[in-house]
Amino acid sequence: MTLIVFIVSLLGAMAIGVPVAFSLMFCGVVLMWYMDMFNTQIIAQNMIAGVDTFTLLAIPFFILAGELMNSGGLSRRIIDFAISCVGHIRGGLGIVAIMAAIIMASISGSAAADTAALAAILIPMMAKAGYNVPRSGGLIAAGGIIAPVIPPSMAFIVFGVAGNVSITQLFLAGIFPGILMGLSLIIAWLIVVRKDNVQPLPKASTSERLRVTGRAAWALGMPVIILGGIKAGIMTPTEAAVVAAAYALFVGMVIYRELKPSHLPHVILQAAKTTSVIMFLVAAALVSSWLITAANIPAEIVGYIEPLIDRPMLLMFAIMILVLVVGTALDLTPTILILTPVLMPIVKQAGIDPVYFGVLFIMNNSIGLITPPVGVVLNVVSGVARIPLGKVTAGVWPFLIAEAIVLFLLVLFPDLVLVPARWLH
Secondary structure, three states, X not given: OHHHHHHHHHHHHHHOOOOHHHHHHHHHHHHHHHOOOOOHHHHHHXXXXXXXXXXXXXXXXXXXXXXXXXXXXXXXXXXXXXXHHHOOOOOHHHHHHHHHHHHHHOOOOOHHHHHHHHHHHHHHHHHHOOOOXXXXXXXXXXXXXXXXXXXXXXXXXXXXXXXXXXXXXXXXXHHHXXXXXXXXXXXXXXXXXXXXXXXXXXXXXXXXXXHHHHHHHHHHHHHHHHHXXXXXXXXXXXXXXXXXXXXXXXXXXXXXXXXXXXXXXXXXXXXHHHHHHHHHHHHHHHHHHHHHHHOOHHHXXXXXXXXXXXXXXXXXXXXXXXXXXXXXXXXXXHHHHHHHHHHHHHHHHOOOOHHHHHHHHHHHHHHHHHXXXXXHHHHHHHHHHOOOHHHHHHHHHHHHHHHHHHHHHHHHOOHHXXXXXXXXX
């Protein structure tokens, strides 16, 4: 009965238009009332304690790094570098989009920010070269969702805090699956682009490639510093976030000189707005998380899926299908905060590696960013590139299917996640 109260109160509040953060708080209040333990101090204490962690400081700094990167010219130079490498081959601009998405993902970790930068620069170029514009928008949207999987990832930080899982291990385990997502998109793109009558870009000369690479070197050095510092044990993920923001500020203002002091108030304000939304969601979710544990809801769910506990692969398939369905209606962060406290005890009881589960869970939630009807990243592409949302949604399907295939291959072959993670660790 407690499970029903939890589901009905949460979904009921969201169904009438209550924002997700307040729906989570309302759900917590209903659970307290149902368990006859109503106390406003529980709400206040859990909200304050929930966000009062050193680890969560990484979120505002990575968000700020992403904003500084886009405003300071780092994103554009990464795209120019990718164009000089593969822009001349048939379908090359699509491969450029994926290469740039992977590199930018290893810097900012924000799907929306990366997608906006890629769409603003590449879609006009792809339209001029004769590519199908809605399909190009779909590709860029699918490339943008690699950002939550490849470190540094804000989604991994939120999951690590909510599920009490090592964020450093999550970062290292996400590298290879993120690259696999990129490779699957390139394969899907090369298959579908054959229908387009495209005009490849002129092949860059060796001197031109060297010049573009030299201009992009500072931007390309950023992921090396972040991931190298974490891997070497020099920096924690939180410290790496601070270094990333400082590095992006230095390069944008001193090296590229595109980021002016007058731009900083707007950049900082945008980062603060995004941070406030995420942190309030985390605070509200940790209230319901505490009450989920107090109400013993995970044990109640275990009773329903007990036959699958001894079959970890079937359990993972069931969970992945559940998350895929939920992801069509909820954004990334709310889904993580709602489902993590419910699913983690079940995953641990089944003997599934929490880091492996975390990578697949975040990958699945990322795919939810390009699934209709919500599809937050689809809306970003539609708004930035001025393409009707219905056309972007139609264009994204081949790439969504490709990434879903990678997800379920990783369910079948866990070593594709675990072995590279152990090697990197």
